[in-house]
Amino acid sequence: MKNxxxxxxxxxxxxxxxxxxxxxxxxDHVLTEKLxxxxxxxxxxxxxxxxxTEIEQAKEKSLKLGLxxxxxxxxxxxxxxxxxxxxxxxxxxxxxxxxxxxxxSEASRFSGATMVDLLAAQFQKENIxxxxxxxDIRDSDKEIVSRLKKxxxxxxxxxxxxxxxxxxxxxVAEPVxxxxxxxxxxxELSGVTDEARVRKLLMGTAKLEFRLVKDPKMLLxxxxxxxxxxxxxxxxxxxxxxxxxxVSVPGTVATxxxxxxxxxxxxxxxxGMMENGVVYVPAYARDLVxxxxxxxxxxxxxxxxxxLLLAAKPEVTVKGEKYYPVYLVRKTPELTGGVITEARATxxxxxxxxxxxxxMNEEGTSKWARITGANIGxxxxxxxxxxxxxxxVVQSRIPSGNSVINGIGDLDEAKDxxxxxxxxxxxxPVKILEERTVGPSLGSDYIRAGMFSMIWGFTAVxxxxxxxxxxxxxxxxxxxxxxxxxxxxxxxxxxxxxTLPGIAGIVLTMGMAVDANVLIYERxxxxxxxxxxxxxxxxxxxxxxxxxxxDSHVTTLAAAFLLYVYGVGPIQGFAVTLMIGxxxxxxTAIVVTRVLFDLxxxxxxxxxxxxx
Amino acid sequence: xxxxxxxxxxxxxxRKIAYAISMALLLSGIVSLFVRGLNYGIxxxxxxxxxxxxxxxxxxxxxxxxxxxxxxxxxVKQFGMDRSLLLKTDYQGETTALKALILNSLGTRLPANSAxxxxxxxxxxxxxxxxxxxxxxxxxxxxxxxxxxxxxRFEFKFAAAGVVAIFHDVLTVLGLFSLLGGLIDFMPLEVDxxxxxxxxxxxxxxxxxxxxxxxxxxxxxxGQKPSEYERIFNESMNQTLSRTIIxxxxxxxxxxxxxxxxxxxxxxxxxxxxxGILVGTYSSIFVAAPIVFDWQSRSKNPIKLRGx
Numbered sequence: 001m002k003n004x005x006x007x008x009x010x011x012x013x014x015x016x017x018x019x020x021x022x023x024x025x026x027x028d029h030v031l032t033e034k035l036x037x038x039x040x041x042x043x044x045x046x047x048x049x050x051x052x053t054e055i056e057q058a059k060e061k062s063l064k065l066g067l068x069x070x071x072x073x074x075x076x077x078x079x080x081x082x083x084x085x086x087x088x089x090x091x092x093x094x095x096x097x098x099x100x101x102x103x104x105s106e107a108s109r110f111s112g113a114t115m116v117d118l119l120a121a122q123f124q125k126e127n128i129x130x131x132x133x134x135x136d137i138r139d140s141d142k143e144i145v146s147r148l149k150k151x152x153x154x155x156x157x158x159x160x161x162x163x164x165x166x167x168x169x170x171x172v173a174e175p176v177x178x179x180x181x182x183x184x185x186x187x188e189l190s191g192v193t194d195e196a197r198v199r200k201l202l203m204g205t206a207k208l209e210f211r212l213v214k215d216p217k218m219l220l221x222x223x224x225x226x227x228x229x230x231x232x233x234x235x236x237x238x239x240x241x242x243x244x245x246x247v248s249v250p251g252t253v254a255t256x257x258x259x260x261x262x263x264x265x266x267x268x269x270x271x272g273m274m275e276n277g278v279v280y281v282p283a284y285a286r287d288l289v290x291x292x293x294x295x296x297x298x299x300x301x302x303x304x305x306x307x308l309l310l311a312a313k314p315e316v317t318v319k320g321e322k323y324y325p326v327y328l329v330r331k332t333p334e335l336t337g338g339v340i341t342e343a344r345a346t347x348x349x350x351x352x353x354x355x356x357x358x359x360m361n362e363e364g365t366s367k368w369a370r371i372t373g374a375n376i377g378x379x380x381x382x383x384x385x386x387x388x389x390x391x392x393v394v395q396s397r398i399p400s401g402n403s404v405i406n407g408i409g410d411l412d413e414a415k416d417x418x419x420x421x422x423x424x425x426x427x428x429p430v431k432i433l434e435e436r437t438v439g440p441s442l443g444s445d446y447i448r449a450g451m452f453s454m455i456w457g458f459t460a461v462x463x464x465x466x467x468x469x470x471x472x473x474x475x476x477x478x479x480x481x482x483x484x485x486x487x488x489x490x491x492x493x494x495x496x497x498x499t500l501p502g503i504a505g506i507v508l509t510m511g512m513a514v515d516a517n518v519l520i521y522e523r524x525x526x527x528x529x530x531x532x533x534x535x536x537x538x539x540x541x542x543x544x545x546x547x548x549x550x551d552s553h554v555t556t557l558a559a560a561f562l563l564y565v566y567g568v569g570p571i572q573g574f575a576v577t578l579m580i581g582x583x584x585x586x587x588t589a590i591v592v593t594r595v596l597f598d599l600x601x602x603x604x605x606x607x608x609x610x611x612x
Numbered sequence: 613x614x615x616x617x618x619x620x621x622x623x624x625x626x627r628k629i630a631y632a633i634s635m636a637l638l639l640s641g642i643v644s645l646f647v648r649g650l651n652y653g654i655x656x657x658x659x660x661x662x663x664x665x666x667x668x669x670x671x672x673x674x675x676x677x678x679x680x681x682x683x684x685x686x687x688v689k690q691f692g693m694d695r696s697l698l699l700k701t702d703y704q705g706e707t708t709a710l711k712a713l714i715l716n717s718l719g720t721r722l723p724a725n726s727a728x729x730x731x732x733x734x735x736x737x738x739x740x741x742x743x744x745x746x747x748x749x750x751x752x753x754x755x756x757x758x759x760x761x762x763x764x765r766f767e768f769k770f771a772a773a774g775v776v777a778i779f780h781d782v783l784t785v786l787g788l789f790s791l792l793g794g795l796i797d798f799m800p801l802e803v804d805x806x807x808x809x810x811x812x813x814x815x816x817x818x819x820x821x822x823x824x825x826x827x828x829x830x831x832x833x834x835g836q837k838p839s840e841y842e843r844i845f846n847e848s849m850n851q852t853l854s855r856t857i858i859x860x861x862x863x864x865x866x867x868x869x870x871x872x873x874x875x876x877x878x879x880x881x882x883x884x885x886x887x888g889i890l891v892g893t894y895s896s897i898f899v900a901a902p903i904v905f906d907w908q909s910r911s912k913n914p915i916k917l918r919g920x
Contacts, residue, residue, distance in 0.1 A: 434734065519859065559754050567750070
């Protein structure tokens with residue numbers, strides 16, 4: 001047939017392009033196997049150096065595997081927009097706190113709405129103008145809402161950039177960091193081995209502050225004021241084991257006497273004091289005390305503009321007991337981390353403990369010089385994310401803008417601190433909403449399972465078609481091969497990752513792709529039964545089956561598309577392969593098998609009996 | 613080879629029986645949905661899932677009691693892979709702490725059988741409720757989209773009956789999940805993201821079979837009198853019976869392969885697909901076309917079909 005020339009060229013082109021897109025994946029596989037096959041490391045290194053560009057190119061263009069197959073970490077993080085809004089507000093009073101509380105509880109019920117809208121709605125309900133707390137008093141609610149929304153958007157973008165910086169410096173290959181909606185970030189990291197460390201690195205707001213430490217007398221007075229605060233009943237349900245409760249730190253004069261009834265524990269029960277005036281909290285009670293100190297009613301008891309903070313790291317006694325010193329610091333920081341320009345993790349010259357050296361910008365340098373000059377002999381606490389790392393006594397005025405964080409556990413932690421300080425502080429705290437981690441060993445199990453199902457799926461479907469439709473089945477099978485080729489090549493070509501659900505999508509597509517052929521063949525059988533000639537029956541089969549094929553493909557495509565739009569992560573992988581497969585099957589079933597039939601008919605390979 | 617030679621079933625005459633079967637299926641599903649509810653996965657409920665692999669085979673009961681004593685509340689089941697267990701808990705705190713808790717307690721209690729964590733998934737409650745919302749949106753949008761498309765390609769009655777059939781299929785599978793959820797060890801039948809994927813695929817696929825039948829009815833119906841409708845409906849359904857079943861058959865073949873080979877993570881999905889395709893094939897013959905027929909015989913307007 002004359003118009004087949006064009007179709008044949010088209011098919012050849014599609015096949016070639018597909019093979020071309022899959023070629024790097026094959027090369028990558030071959031090269032990796034070859035590298036593994038060398039006996040000595042020297043040989044394999046030599047080979048790798050000789051074929052460096054080839055290896056790199058193949059790797060870059062080869063089919064990417066999803067996190068579930070390769071192993072890695074998928075995280076959904078949320079920027080705490082409420083915190084950001086609170087930062088922007090001034091004049092905060094009890095009313096404001098109450099409304100923010102309402103917004104918070106609303107937010108947990110209606111997910112999806114932006115915080116700013118919820119906030120505006122709450123203020124409207126209370127009939128309070130937003131300008132009372134935000135920006136200029138003359139601004140209208142609408143202006144404020146749009147400005148806050150911009151802040152929200154900026155904060156998310158900034159958070160993404162900062163997190164990208166941190167990940168880049170930590171060193172993860174091909175990280176994916178996307179924003180979703182108004183306050184979420186989706187982060188995909190492949191091949192991460194130390195998830196706990198990465199999590200900490202991502203979450204660290206790195207709010208660095210230099211704060212003046214109040215003198216011990218004031219600390220003592222402050223402790224006395226809050227001593228009788230009850231620890232919340234809920235928090236005490238799990239009392240610490242008796243032996244750790246009675247911590248005896250050497251040098252203890254007296255723990256404040258226990259006057260409260262046993263079941264309503266008070267703060268004094270978990271705070272102790274040493275003879276040198278150091279106030280401490282035993283390790284088991286740390287989280288509890290931190291949360292109690294955060295309570296507004298507790299904060300109100302303290303002297304003006306002061307705050308009780310715990311050390312970030314515990315001190316360890318000779319007996320191996322851990323306790324956290326407590327500091328009373330000025331609430332207003334003297335200087336914040338924004339002035340830090342450079343940070344470097346190193347070991348201290350004196351005691352070879354890890355530490356982080358920091359230098360400041362001009363503004364910070366002059367402020368730091370003034371602060372240190374004015375407070376010689378006093379302690380300045382270096383506070384990171386609410387924990388006191390160290391509180392050195394100022395010996396002299398520091399004009400250089402240098403400072404140091406010590407009291408760090410190990411070098412890894414120091415390095416992470418360096419990264420976080422260099423990348424900058426997050427605009428608002430972030431929290432992890434969703435975490436999916438797959439280890440590489442499970443991933444390779446999934447790959448094996450996926451390969452098995454692809455091979456068996458293909459074998460089963462292909463065999464069925466030949467058994468049921470004999471020679472016509474061969475055409476359908478050839479189309480099926482091309483279909484799979486197209487799906488994989490499109491994935492590789494567009495750098496879309498193959499996931500386990502994606503493989504499921506391919507296997508499912510195999511079953512669905514031959515559907516179009518089934519519809520055509522059944523129609524051809526019918527036409528043959530009516531006594532039409534083979535060529536006429538084939539023509540009629542194709543043209544009459546076309547409308548059902550189109551309808552069924554369109555509906556499947558639509559469903560897959562919706563799945564892609566509303567689905568998350570690996571499910572999108574399924575949707576993508578299903579879409580590509582369905583699209584490809586329109587082409588393979590209608591164009592490819594048609595051309596094959598024409599060729600078969602011309603070459604007398606097929607006759608009336610060839611449709612089984 | 614031919615599985616169906618010339619068939620001559622009177623589908624339309626016996627449609628009431630089919631309706632009764634469908635109603636029974638749906639009712640038992642709905643009752644179960646109300647009584648037993650659904651077994652939601654962590655995607656929609658929030659919580660954590662941890663896959664633990666041991667070096668040597670281990671009793672599920674032993675691990676369960678160790679976890680109980682460690683204060684990890686939840687369930688421990690076989691994961692469907694060698695020496696692997698799936699621990700589910702509603703724990704939503706810091707995953708580092710959860711990991712440490714699991715490994716420490718297993719390490720002290722089973723020192724001779726080292727355990728490692730293969731995968732860990734933790735979903736917070738706010739994400740879970742978002743995912744639920746997106747799932748409902750996706751299903752709703754799919755149904756509306758299909759309704760519109762089939763209305764344009766055929767006629768509203770056909771489209772509506774097709775959507776009823778989809779509802780029928782999805783609800784039946786959902787009912788099945790509710791009835792069997794948590795009862796079978798090697799497939800938990802939890803409703804999670806992958807099941808939503810299955811539902812959407814079922815929706816798309818259910819209409820595929822239906823359209824094949826519709827297409828033939830449309831072709832045969834042109835210029836016929838309403839009195840001939842019953843015969844035409846029956847003949848069309850018989851003529852398309854073979855292709856309806858073979859198309860479903862090939863897809864079911866690949867779904868069965870998935871069920872057997874693709875591992876525990878895909879098994880519930882494959883089960884949902886299998887049930888969905890089965891019910892979908894049934895419904896396109898016994899639900900969609902008969903509804904169109906009943907609706908048509910009650911309305912005064914003759915069928916005005918678009919397209920070819």
